Amino acid sequence: MPGPGGPGGRFGRSYLTEEEKASAPKVTPELLKRVFSYLKPYWKQMLLVICAIFVSSVFSLMPSVLTGRIIDEGLIGRNMSALVRLIILSLAVTLGANLIGVLESYLNTWIAQHITFDMRNAMFRHLQKMSQSFFTANNQGDIITRMTSDIDGVQSIITNTLSSILSNAITLLVAVVVMYRENWILATVGILIIPLFVIPTRRAGKTRWSLTREAQAANDEINGILNETLSVSGQLLVKLFGKEEKEYEKYKAANEKMINLNIREGMAGRWFRVVISTFSSIGPMLLYLVGGILMMRYDADLTVGDITVLVALLGRMYGPVNQLLNIQVDWIRSMAMFTRIFEYYDMPIEIQNAPDAVIPERATGEVTFEHVAFSYNKERQILKDVNFELKSGHSVAIVGPSGSGKSTMINLIPRLYDVDEGRVTFEGIDVRKIDLTWLRKQVGIVSQETYLFNGTIRENLLYAKEDATEEELIDALKKANIYDLIEKQEEGLDARVGNRGLKLSGGEKQRISIARVLLKDPALLVFDEATSALDSISENKIQEAIDPLIASRTSILIAHRLSTILAADEILVIKDGEIVERGQHEKLVDAGGVYTELYRTQFAKALENERERAEGLWDGVVLDDPDY
Ligand code: ATP
Numbered sequence: 001m002p003g004p005g006g007p008g009g010r011f012g013r014s015y016l017t018e019e020e021k022a023s024a025p026k027v028t029p030e031l032l033k034r035v036f037s038y039l040k041p042y043w044k045q046m047l048l049v050i051c052a053i054f055v056s057s058v059f060s061l062m063p064s065v066l067t068g069r070i071i072d073e074g075l076i077g078r079n080m081s082a083l084v085r086l087i088i089l090s091l092a093v094t095l096g097a098n099l100i101g102v103l104e105s106y107l108n109t110w111i112a113q114h115i116t117f118d119m120r121n122a123m124f125r126h127l128q129k130m131s132q133s134f135f136t137a138n139n140q141g142d143i144i145t146r147m148t149s150d151i152d153g154v155q156s157i158i159t160n161t162l163s164s165i166l167s168n169a170i171t172l173l174v175a176v177v178v179m180y181r182e183n184w185i186l187a188t189v190g191i192l193i194i195p196l197f198v199i200p201t202r203r204a205g206k207t208r209w210s211l212t213r214e215a216q217a218a219n220d221e222i223n224g225i226l227n228e229t230l231s232v233s234g235q236l237l238v239k240l241f242g243k244e245e246k247e248y249e250k251y252k253a254a255n256e257k258m259i260n261l262n263i264r265e266g267m268a269g270r271w272f273r274v275v276i277s278t279f280s281s282i283g284p285m286l287l288y289l290v291g292g293i294l295m296m297r298y299d300a301d302l303t304v305g306d307i308t309v310l311v312a313l314l315g316r317m318y319g320p321v322n323q324l325l326n327i328q329v330d331w332i333r334s335m336a337m338f339t340r341i342f343e344y345y346d347m348p349i350e351i352q353n354a355p356d357a358v359i360p361e362r363a364t365g366e367v368t369f370e371h372v373a374f375s376y377n378k379e380r381q382i383l384k385d386v387n388f389e390l391k392s393g394h395s396v397a398i399v400g401p402s403g404s405g406k407s408t409m410i411n412l413i414p415r416l417y418d419v420d421e422g423r424v425t426f427e428g429i430d431v432r433k434i435d436l437t438w439l440r441k442q443v444g445i446v447s448q449e450t451y452l453f454n455g456t457i458r459e460n461l462l463y464a465k466e467d468a469t470e471e472e473l474i475d476a477l478k479k480a481n482i483y484d485l486i487e488k489q490e491e492g493l494d495a496r497v498g499n500r501g502l503k504l505s506g507g508e509k510q511r512i513s514i515a516r517v518l519l520k521d522p523a524l525l526v527f528d529e530a531t532s533a534l535d536s537i538s539e540n541k542i543q544e545a546i547d548p549l550i551a552s553r554t555s556i557l558i559a560h561r562l563s564t565i566l567a568a569d570e571i572l573v574i575k576d577g578e579i580v581e582r583g584q585h586e587k588l589v590d591a592g593g594v595y596t597e598l599y600r601t602q603f604a605k606a607l608e609n610e611r612e613r614a615e616g617l618w619d620g621v622v623l624d625d626p627d628y
Helices: 012-023 029-076 080-129 132-137 140-182 184-193 195-229 232-240 244-296 304-346 406-412 436-442 457-462 470-479 483-488 506-520 536-552 562-567 585-589 594-614
Strands: 367-374 383-390 395-399 421-426 443-446 524-528 554-558 570-575 578-583
Touching: 029 080, 029 140, 029 304, 080 140, 080 304, 140 184, 140 195, 140 304, 184 244, 184 304, 195 232, 195 244, 195 304, 232 244, 244 304, 367 406, 383 395, 383 406, 383 570, 383 578, 395 406, 395 562, 406 524, 406 554, 436 443, 443 506, 457 470, 457 506, 470 483, 470 506, 470 536, 506 536, 524 536, 536 554, 536 562, 554 562, 570 585, 570 594, 578 585, 578 594, 585 594
Parallel strands: 395 554, 395 570, 443 524, 524 554
Antiparallel strands: 367 383, 367 421, 570 578
16 A cells, blocks of 8 residues: 555654655646646635735835835925825825735635635545555554644645745835835845845755654654544553553653654744844845945935835845745645645545446345455465355355454455455456445445444434334344343433443444344345354344344354354355365364364354253353353
8 A cells, every 4th residue: 555654654763754755845847736726716716815915015015115205205305294195195005905914814714715625525535435455554643634734734835825925925026126216236235135044044944844744743643642542442452451551651752752843843943033133134234334325425316215215125025035935944844745635635546436337137145256365465365266156045154263364255245355366246246347336235244343433323223224214223123132222221212322322232232233234224244243252141132133134135144153153054164265164064063174173162162051051051140251
């Protein structure tokens, strides 16, 4: 996966350098064209902004020019009415410049918000199309940072960087023209001072940029740690392994790295400001001196007002020059940000509808695997030459040691991943040729790790069928053997689940997810049985819910319990990604192979317990044996 962070991105320096390399801002015409393509839909508003910036820049320079006339015509010329007129004019243009400034920032913000709105939506859309491997290979913190801070950064580029480039450039241009019209010698002297800023600014800019990259990587790292440790399951792991101190140390170290970087970044800008402010006071003095010499020694055609205008204009140039040079840093940073965002946009969508995708006429759940080979990454082959056929209305149980590739096989049916070799067919058609939305609608998976949204039970159920009626919901819950529990809740179907609501056990969650799949009413049902220990009551309830389902539709069962296995028409025994045995229980159990071994180690004990329970030996026994 050509992810910018690469797999496991948040670990160590290699990630940082990769990141730096990947986001090193090579400002190519293509990149600029792409950035500006986001502005294009808003070109009318942009044009208005440019006009506003132009007028407000000219207006804001006018008081400086008027100062010369106030001094020469008003004060030295002792003309009261001219003085008052010029002062009022000066105040009026200042007010005008500020009012136009308000309009400009409104428009700017409006444009920026609309552009980021477009970008965010497009990014969300794009991310949703990414295959599962993208989400397993990329750190959640990275993805969220890109969706949030990077796109926020783009907004600030538009509101601040772009408008500041424009207004500063216009101010400088107008100031230079006016200065040369006043006196070319003084204008040249003033302008010669300016390059003195360039050297320290460039240096500081470079340092600041590299620090920003590092700070961003550190921020990603912190987000990653928070996401991992402050989630429900993360906390559970931390607590059970007593890793609170370790996690705290890890967090503290990342945090410390971040503050150090932030301090260094803050200071990198500070030093060169000292240099610049020193130079900025040298400029006016030099103009007074040269102006004085020109007036007194060379009798030049210069008035006091002219020199004042030149000094004032020079003073007005420092800010824009300073900002424009700073902008170079912001510009590089912005380009890096755009590059980072575009990297995500450019990630190929690995799994998408074929141009000639079809919708099969029937949906019976028939599946075949034909010489299927698959690997998550090139290093390790997970599935090797897997062949099987599941006929409509039949069921198949997949058994095998942990990590043998059972869930992986299932993932290939709704195309969460695509096969490397061979093909998976649904209704006799290669799944890669079937309309993706249709295909996924036909496959209902009750997975081991049940995911319920942090919402009400009703919301979780409606996710499968938006227009389900109350009766349908209740019916599904009843069939899933969970209605009793929900009925007992004060809020019934509107009881919240998750962090802020009803705490459900693994078995209860799985039963709700069975109800959810029932509402989806898929042609093919996949039941990934929980390996985790459920109490026998829970287990029975799930079994009772699932049995009629298996009997009534095409199903695949990833089974860990003998009763589930026995409900299937065929058993596939998978080991190291290969189907090593297949057939009926009676035949396999005596074959002396992997199944016999599994039977002895896993199922026999369960069977014995089941028998004991049937004989009443378990009556009154509190089940707390986690192995069962
Ligand atoms: P279990 O019974 O424990 O659920 P399983 O038979 O379902 O195991 P799979 O989940 O299919 O096993 O995993 C098969 C192998 O593929 C494992 O070795 C696992 O480490 C690897 N694997 C699973 N998911 C990924 C992934 N997203 N990226 C890389 N490797 C993966």
